Amino acid sequence: MAEPAVTDADKTITTTTLPSLNIDELSIDENKKPPKLLDDPEDSNIQAVSSDDTPYTSAATFEELNLSAELLKGLYVEMKFQKPSKIQAISLPMILNPPHRDLIAQAHNGSGKTTCFVLGMLSRVDPSTQATQALCICPTRELAIQNTEVLRKMGKHTGISSHCAVPTDSRDSIPIQKGEKIKAQVVIGTPGTIKKWISFKKLEVTKLTILVFDEADQMLAEDGFKDDSLRIMKEIEKSNSSCQVLLFSATFNDIVKNFVERTVKKDHNKLFVKKEELSLDAVKQYKVQCTDELSKIEVIKDYIFELGENVGQTIIFVRTRQSAKMLHKSLVNMGYEVTSIQGAPDHEERDKIVKEFRDGLTQVLISTDVLARGFDQQQVNLVINYDLPIKHTAEYTREFEPDYEVYLHRVGRAGRFGRKGAVFNLIHDEKDERLMSKIENHFGTRVSEVREKSVEDYKAALKEAGLLQAYSELNR
DNA sequence: AAAAAAT
Structure with missing residues (x-):
């Protein structure tokens, strides 16, 4: 097997040989049963570059991450996870530990990125503060709903509140000015709705500690949601310059990659995968x-x-x-x-x-x-x-x-x-x-x-x- | 020559 060329950074986390995928144990017909022996999916060739000398040790277990007992219960009992996938092992220490630098993270499809930022949001929220502290923006209604469901499942025992900010059918929508302000500690939604809610003060962003863009390359692409995303980012930055920004996607083409690196704070961390390594072998x-x-x-x-x-x-x-x-x-x-x-x-x-x-x-x-x-x-x-x-x-x-x-x-x-x-x-x-x-x-x-x-x-x-x-x- | 959100 060819050795991945990982030369461009001294803090590169090099590929270790993965335990081989036990895919043969996976039975396709067992529809609902979670396959037990699926191991790390193929995000073996992630290159990690940390912005300074902050040492990050990749997490072999969820215990190492200092998560609350309630969150661990969510991971093991609700999600039925056993141990972090590769992207989780590498990115979670960067997300969860001070100094909470911004992170651009690329990893393969289906490798568990959602868990990374959902855990990030859940563990950065102070449960005793009744204000929105985490915000996640997604390109489609379906994805926002899906991510909200994952967060609720994973955070079931934490008591953290969440709200999904997607458009409702107009006939049963209440005028924003009359509606209640959002108190949920985590808000996940689509750009238009979030932008609208912020501008009408239905959504307060002054207490945000973490801002996530799912499918970040699309969210920041010229022909995607770039304008909306930048406006939301700036609005948050005004009141809250220390808010941690996470950008996740399986894809970052060179143009977007170059742009997003200038969008986040200079001392951000980043994880990338070469495009030749990005196809799923399975x-x-x-x-x-x-x-x-x-x-x-x-x-x-x-x-x-x-x-x-x-x-x-x-x-x-x-x-x-x-x-x-x-x-x-x-x-x-x-x-x-x-x-x-x-x-x-x-x-x-x-x-x-x-x-x-x-x-x-x-x-x-x-x-x-x-x-x-x-x-x-x-x-x-x-x-x-x-x-x-x-x-x-x-x-x-x-x-x-x-x-x-x-x-x-x-x-x-x-x-x-x-x-x-x-x-x-x-x-x-x-x-x-x-x-x-x-x-x-x-x-x-x-x-x-x-x-x-x-x-x-x-x-x-x-x-x-x-x-x-x-x-x-x-x-x- | 498109799809996504949403005004």
Whole structure:
């Protein structure tokens, strides 16, 4: 195995050989049971750079972190965690111990980043102070809700209060001026709502000790939520310059990386992963050459659905709201039970679709990139890219450019915390071909081809991905 | 040529 080149910092935490993943012990069919023997997911090659001589010892156990008994109970009893994952072991000492420096942290999809900042928030809140002391901002409604749920579960025994700041459907919303001020000690939400609440003084930020941006590269990207995020940051800085800022994501492209480093305080700590090390080895990637747009649907129903039935849940990603509707309709017309989600502002409907999927009532979910990032559903073993994500910023090039970050995040919906998974990229013209090979080059991964109409190929692929044992046993 | 939030 190649030794990761870790030279650019004296305080680099070098890769130690991980105990090999006991993935074989993971049984895909045991839907709800948390797999016992999953060990560290693949965030082995994180490079840590601390800003000065503050020595940070990575934490082998949660006990070493001086967490309250209530929080430990949350980790062991509610979350059923045993020990910190790699990113948790490295980042938690930096987050929890004085001098509480800002932190930019990159780690693989599904490696446990949420736990890092949720623990950070929960342990920095003074339970006896009834004011908002921790704030977390997320790019989508779904992610804000999910993070709030994680925080409530993990913090169940702490008595710390929380509030999820996402838009409600307008008919049952109360005018802000009339509404109550937020007293919750932790607030998690989306940028628009948080910005609004701060400006109407519904949300006070003067007592904040910790500010988190989840999916921070998107939150601070030019074509993302940069303006909102910066305004919120400045507003907080005005009253509270010592507030610790945490930026978490699985992806930071060079442009955003450069910018975010200038956004936080100079003496911040940072953890990064090389892009070639960022793909999840446990999730196998495939491409299928489809003769035309229509045959993509055939491939989905005739091969992937037929074989995929026993391999867990599936998310099909599409590029536009329109194609989400279109694909949903076609598959339903053919008698398949699928649901779809996109960002059109029917919040209640979105919540319902997600809940049904989480409860396992639906097996296949069609989604726009609203769920590309962060969505954590461990039963998802199969991701289908109905079309590949494209960047829309490069006006100066005539060539289509894949959105590498979104691609990686989509793939990361499978293979949560080291689980096995497979991705099928449906491609049908030269443009797709080029996008695909650019993605392969970018991440240094190999995407093997599955022939459009070969059941054997699909079977072999799912088998190689480790998803088909259950199926083959059923057919024995 | 898009999606996300939200005014």
